[in-house]
Amino acid sequence: TPMERIRNFCIIAHIDHGKSTLADRMLQLTGVVDARAMRAQYLDRMDIERERGITVKSQAVRMPWQVDGVNYALNMIDTPGHVDFTYEVSRSLAACEGAILLVDAAQGIEAQTLANLYLAMENDLPIIPVLNKIDLPAADPEKYAAELAQLVGVDPSEVLRVSGKTGAGVEELLDHVVRTLPEPVGEIDAPCRAMIFDSVYDTYRGVVTYVRVIDGRMTPREKIVMMSTGAQHELLEIGVISPEPIPTKGLGPGEVGYLITGVKDVRQSKVGDTVTAAVRGATEALAGYADPKPMVYSGLFPIDGSDYPILRDALDKLKLNDAALNYEPETSTALGFGFRVGFLGLLHLEIVRERLEREFNLDLISTAPSVVYQVTMEDGTEVEVMNPSDFPTGKVREIREPVSRGTIIVPSEFVGTVMELCQTKRGSLQGMDYLSEERVELRYQLPLAEIVFDFFDQLKSRTKGYASLDYDVSGEQAADLVKVDMLLQGEPVDAFSAIVHRDKAYHYGVEMAGKLKNLIPRQQFEVPIQAAIGSRIIARENIRALRKDVLSKCYGGDISRKRKLLEKQKEGKKRMKNIGSVEVPQEAFIAALSSD
Numbered sequence: 377t378p379m380e381r382i383r384n385f386c387i388i389a390h391i392d393h394g395k396s397t398l399a400d401r402m403l404q405l406t407g408v409v410d411a412r413a414m415r416a417q418y419l420d421r422m423d424i425e426r427e428r429g430i431t432v433k434s435q436a437v438r439m440p441w442q443v444d445g446v447n448y449a450l451n452m453i454d455t456p457g458h459v460d461f462t463y464e465v466s467r468s469l470a471a472c473e474g475a476i477l478l479v480d481a482a483q484g485i486e487a488q489t490l491a492n493l494y495l496a497m498e499n500d501l502p503i504i505p506v507l508n509k510i511d512l513p514a515a516d517p518e519k520y521a522a523e524l525a526q527l528v529g530v531d532p533s534e535v536l537r538v539s540g541k542t543g544a545g546v547e548e549l550l551d552h553v554v555r556t557l558p559e560p561v562g563e564i565d566a567p568c569r570a571m572i573f574d575s576v577y578d579t580y581r582g583v584v585t586y587v588r589v590i591d592g593r594m595t596p597r598e599k600i601v602m603m604s605t606g607a608q609h610e611l612l613e614i615g616v617i618s619p620e621p622i623p624t625k626g627l628g629p630g631e632v633g634y635l636i637t638g639v640k641d642v643r644q645s646k647v648g649d650t651v652t653a654a655v656r657g658a659t660e661a662l663a664g665y666a667d668p669k670p671m672v673y674s675g676l677f678p679i680d681g682s683d684y685p686i687l688r689d690a691l692d693k694l695k696l697n698d699a700a701l702n703y704e705p706e707t708s709t710a711l712g713f714g715f716r717v718g719f720l721g722l723l724h725l726e727i728v729r730e731r732l733e734r735e736f737n738l739d740l741i742s743t744a745p746s747v748v749y750q751v752t753m754e755d756g757t758e759v760e761v762m763n764p765s766d767f768p769t770g771k772v773r774e775i776r777e778p779v780s781r782g783t784i785i786v787p788s789e790f791v792g793t794v795m796e797l798c799q800t801k802r803g804s805l806q807g808m809d810y811l812s813e814e815r816v817e818l819r820y821q822l823p824l825a826e827i828v829f830d831f832f833d834q835l836k837s838r839t840k841g842y843a844s845l846d847y848d849v850s851g852e853q854a855a856d857l858v859k860v861d862m863l864l865q866g867e868p869v870d871a872f873s874a875i876v877h878r879d880k881a882y883h884y885g886v887e888m889a890g891k892l893k894n895l896i897p898r899q900q901f902e903v904p905i906q907a908a909i910g911s912r913i914i915a916r917e918n919i920r921a922l923r924k925d926v927l928s929k930c931y932g933g934d935i936s937r938k939r940k941l942l943e944k945q946k947e948g949k950k951r952m953k954n955i956g957s958v959e960v961p962q963e964a965f966i967a968a969l970s971s972d
């Protein structure tokens with residue numbers, strides 16, 4: 377297809393504003409999927425995505441569309457809407473010439489509307505403002521068209537109105553895409569360069585890589601190079617998705633499609649990388665390749681220790697399709713054998729955990745999420761700490777933690793309570809704007825550790841669910857942080873060590889000590905539970921000793937009953953963990969970690 381007949385666009389929206397529904401409607405109207413074969417949310421292939429109604433992996437579909445008797449090829453590039461996947465969003469945006477900014481006509485602008493809009497503006501993309509769900513009785517198109525128009529700097533009459541559900545306005549929107557978005561630019565005679573904007577593992581075909589060709593032409597059977605690694609592969613197949621993969625004789629500038637090289641791991645075909653020809657290829661890669669960096673770490677342990685090999689195999693499998701997933705074995709005195717796993721953010725953590733439990737039938741316990749700290753020791757050595765229990769001993773000069781820029785949008789009556797929350801989470805206000813009389817955008821700098829802890833839950837509960845949040849990691853700062861250990865009879869319990877701000881250490885210690893006291897059964901002797909910073913004890917509870925031992929109940933008479941009891945006790949011991957001389961059922965640790 378010549379470039380003047382191609383339009384590449386994406387739809388960006390806040391979660392639940394109806395992106396997938398609109399995309400489905402477009403597939404249907406362009407005849408790519410017929411009404412009978414249409415299943416809800418065609419683009420969201422993974423079961424878990426469909427159930428949770430979120431888009432994790434981006435995809436691209438080519439759709440034919442006629443305007444004024446001329447045939448065009450529209451490439452719709454689906455983007456993940458969630459903050460954890462910002463890098464994938466920005467790569468998808470880089471593959472487009474324009475973006476549809478979709479806003480729910482009953483909700484108005486939300487935090488991810490802004491976050492995604494800013495990303496699109498950074499990519500210099502023209503924006504088509506669209507109100508969705510105009511069929512809803514609660515829709516207030518006049519009000520929100522004004523809000524949206526002001527945001528993108530157009531007249532309210534230029535805001536399109538559609539319903540993905542009924543299809544109203546969607547054909548006009550497709551015409552508008554053709555008429556107003558620019559055609560791609562690229563050089564047909566230059567050495568070929570294509571940008572990878574997604575990479576998906578498929579059991580039958582290996583890795584399927586989604587690309588946008590910028591210059592030149594790519595043809596089947598030629599040798600290609602991944603420019604970030606220099607790795608060469610044979611191009612086994614190249615084609616377009618419409619909506620199933622259709623092999624073609626090649627892809628030219630401006631075109632969007634897929635390629636298959638036979639590699640088995642998405643890490644060999646990385647989002648953001650440039651693909652070129654092995655012979656007379658390009659020498660300069662396209663801008664913008666970054667390795668996804670885990671921001672949040674958590675220990676994952678099987679509740680049944682014998683599941684450890686299953687967990688290892690399951691992680692190996694997920695990794696084939698998730699370049700951001702990162703893990704290494706971890707051993708804990710409290711929880712046994714498991715893995716320290718790195719995630720992009722909390723949603724990523726939740727998704728991985730749910731997939732492990734559901735697809736591999738695992739029962740898992742995860743330790744409190746932790747961010748990565750940079751510790752400078754008194755002698756100048758630098759240590760990166762991803763696990764509080766690995767915190768170095770010795771004199772510390774400085775600890776730095778990641779900080780993030782958070783954008784929060786709330787109805788104005790909640791501004792006070794949100795500010796209070798951000799204050800207790802060590803936030804500093806960077807700016808505040810009224811989007812309308814009732815809605816306010818607050819910008820805060822917040823430590824990432826505070827956000828991953830329970831910020832989102834608290835924000836939602838304090839605003840009756842009305843607040844929306846978006847954040848991205850923007851740098852690091854030095855902070856007065858300390859490591860708090862929980863000790864059972866003087867022995868640290870690794871899974872409960874935490875790095876917290878000095879002002880909150882006491883609170884954490886008292887709370888954890890109280891929790892453990894209630895969960896750990898009494899022993900033959902008194903057991904102190906302490907919270908400590910280094911050698912300084914900051915909180916203490918006692919588990920009182922048992923007064924009688926098990927056998928005293930038996931009055932000496934019945935021997936078989938005595939044996940039974942002893943056997944039962946042995947049974948129970950198997951699942952006991954020894955912390956020093958204290959025996960703790962694993963359940964107690966699990967309960968202490970899972971209850972909030």
Ligand code: GTP
Nearest residue numbers: 392393394395396397429430431457509539540541
């Ligand atoms: P993510 O993929 O998580 O970003 O969500 P989304 O933006 O794709 O939203 P989705 O298409 O899943 O729609 C969210 C909800 O809104 C679903 O319950 C849809 O049925 C509903 N919905 C979407 N479009 C419309 C519409 O035009 N009218 C009405 N009434 N409901 C809609």
